Amino acid sequence: MTVIVPLADVTLRGMLGRRRTILLVLLAGLPVLVALLIRVSGGRPDADRVLDTLVVRFVMALVALIVGTGVLGSEIEDGTAVYLIVKPIARWRIALAKAIVAAGLTAALIVPSVLLTGLLLGGRSDSMTITVAFAVACLVGGSAYAVAFMTLSVFTSRAFLLGLAYVLIWEGVLAGLLEGTKFLSIRQATLGVASALGADISGDPLAANVSVAVLAIVIVGGFLVASWRLARFEIRGGD
Amino acid sequence: MTAAPNLPPLPQAADAGLADAVPAMGTTPPAGATPALEVDHVSRWYGNVVAVNDISFALGAGVTGLLGPNGAGKSTLLHLMAGLLEPSAGRVLVEGGSAWRRPGMYRHIGLVPEREAVHAYLTGRQFATLNARLQGVGDPDAAAARAIATVDLTEAADRSIGTYSKGMRQRAKLAGALVHDPTVLLLDEPFNGMDPRQRLHMMALLRSMAAAGRTILFSSHILEEVERLADSVLVVYAGRLAAAGDFRSIRRLMTDRPHTFTVRSSDDRRLASALLADAAVFGAELVDGRVLIRTADYEAFTRALPRIARANAVSLFEMAPTDDSLESVFSYLVRR
Numbered sequence: 001m002t003v004i005v006p007l008a009d010v011t012l013r014g015m016l017g018r019r020r021t022i023l024l025v026l027l028a029g030l031p032v033l034v035a036l037l038i039r040v041s042g043g044r045p046d047a048d049r050v051l052d053t054l055v056v057r058f059v060m061a062l063v064a065l066i067v068g069t070g071v072l073g074s075e076i077e078d079g080t081a082v083y084l085i086v087k088p089i090a091r092w093r094i095a096l097a098k099a100i101v102a103a104g105l106t107a108a109l110i111v112p113s114v115l116l117t118g119l120l121l122g123g124r125s126d127s128m129t130i131t132v133a134f135a136v137a138c139l140v141g142g143s144a145y146a147v148a149f150m151t152l153s154v155f156t157s158r159a160f161l162l163g164l165a166y167v168l169i170w171e172g173v174l175a176g177l178l179e180g181t182k183f184l185s186i187r188q189a190t191l192g193v194a195s196a197l198g199a200d201i202s203g204d205p206l207a208a209n210v211s212v213a214v215l216a217i218v219i220v221g222g223f224l225v226a227s228w229r230l231a232r233f234e235i236r237g238g239d
Numbered sequence: 240m241t242a243a244p245n246l247p248p249l250p251q252a253a254d255a256g257l258a259d260a261v262p263a264m265g266t267t268p269p270a271g272a273t274p275a276l277e278v279d280h281v282s283r284w285y286g287n288v289v290a291v292n293d294i295s296f297a298l299g300a301g302v303t304g305l306l307g308p309n310g311a312g313k314s315t316l317l318h319l320m321a322g323l324l325e326p327s328a329g330r331v332l333v334e335g336g337s338a339w340r341r342p343g344m345y346r347h348i349g350l351v352p353e354r355e356a357v358h359a360y361l362t363g364r365q366f367a368t369l370n371a372r373l374q375g376v377g378d379p380d381a382a383a384a385r386a387i388a389t390v391d392l393t394e395a396a397d398r399s400i401g402t403y404s405k406g407m408r409q410r411a412k413l414a415g416a417l418v419h420d421p422t423v424l425l426l427d428e429p430f431n432g433m434d435p436r437q438r439l440h441m442m443a444l445l446r447s448m449a450a451a452g453r454t455i456l457f458s459s460h461i462l463e464e465v466e467r468l469a470d471s472v473l474v475v476y477a478g479r480l481a482a483a484g485d486f487r488s489i490r491r492l493m494t495d496r497p498h499t500f501t502v503r504s505s506d507d508r509r510l511a512s513a514l515l516a517d518a519a520v521f522g523a524e525l526v527d528g529r530v531l532i533r534t535a536d537y538e539a540f541t542r543a544l545p546r547i548a549r550a551n552a553v554s555l556f557e558m559a560p561t562d563d564s565l566e567s568v569f570s571y572l573v574r575r
Binding site: 002003006079232 | 415
């Protein structure tokens, strides 16, 4: 495991460039800001609704998209991934280090955001249960998103656009219209976990066991597919 | 196609004089010994586009130049050797094992890619240390310090790479490739962006590494770079191996080919008739107010021209080769 640490270290340094860090912090801070505004304006505190509509449906997916496509895809695009590839390291270790950073950074941004938002909006007796439910769901769901987008970035230089299309078109529109496609949605699985842990989710959330299975398959499957692809990594460009 | 007198001759190729078997380059490995790097009938294509076409050679210790115009397939060939591309046909062996899908072979190889991008947020020292740690070197900090000193980057080692000049980035990349003391070093256009002093230092460094028994292959589209550094050369043109062997023999092929020049003078007609009497010239004609001269002996002609002009009281205003681009030289080699 000794190579995981330097791999994760250099990945994290690369991710925390000034502009990207500001963007990520602003995004993750958005729900907190909204919660503050609700409190200040004397609006009705409804943690379930804000955490469901704003965090899970929007902020978590976008943060995971930026992080997931950034940890490896941007290095492949700018050519610096070559310095990690031409080393006597099994490629699954590279995928593992990247996945750990992608999932960890997404969670580090989203979970505090959920907790702060939940605490600010807490008003009901079960507000702590709801907040913790969403925090746990976002920890797992954000990791699943991040690993899925990281895996996508190993296959295509258009991972960000494709990921955005998945979030906005597939999850935002189609998964709501076509009931049978819910289990192909990371968002629906995340809401399923939150619901199972006590959050009040509108509509008909996925069952807890199905949700956990979907997220586990995305995380483990994404990591395996990324490892497989990296083992066959071919450099782009050159004459 | 040619071969050095002290190297095994290239077998006659089946196709238009192209190297077809496995010529040994650099210092020929002893009989039965495994060459450090072996490219065996390797092709690589992208859809219908053939980037590398049935190339074979083997490399032992020494400096070999991979010469060819831009787009000839040099980078593709280097990427195949570095295990960064899968051969569509044939195989690449590094220290006897496949280069493709065998990460363990990177213990033997150091790669300096052409692309300038390096982790700009790391310092030169951090970059070298990262490479040493990923290589599993025993003392990464000491290995990084050694590599940085070797490439003469110690003074700037603690500045971030983002502040480096192009030449300094090249040296940082080389330091990263040297931390594990590889037996094979692959460098893609390593002199790009270097000033003359850095270039000389890098050349001396590569020569000393080759003298210590390493196999070094560097690509370049600049003939003079290869001439100054390489013991032997691989000439690639349009994805084919156009020539392989001792540099001097190939250089002779390049300069002894028929050359054409245009000359403008105070009396073109008199100059043309005087030149025709010279043994080095086999054709002279008046075209568009100039003399078009054909010669088979580049050096003899360039020496004779001023002498003949002076003897005939003709003033020379302009002399220009018509076909001296590297492209035409490579194209000529392929036709041979």
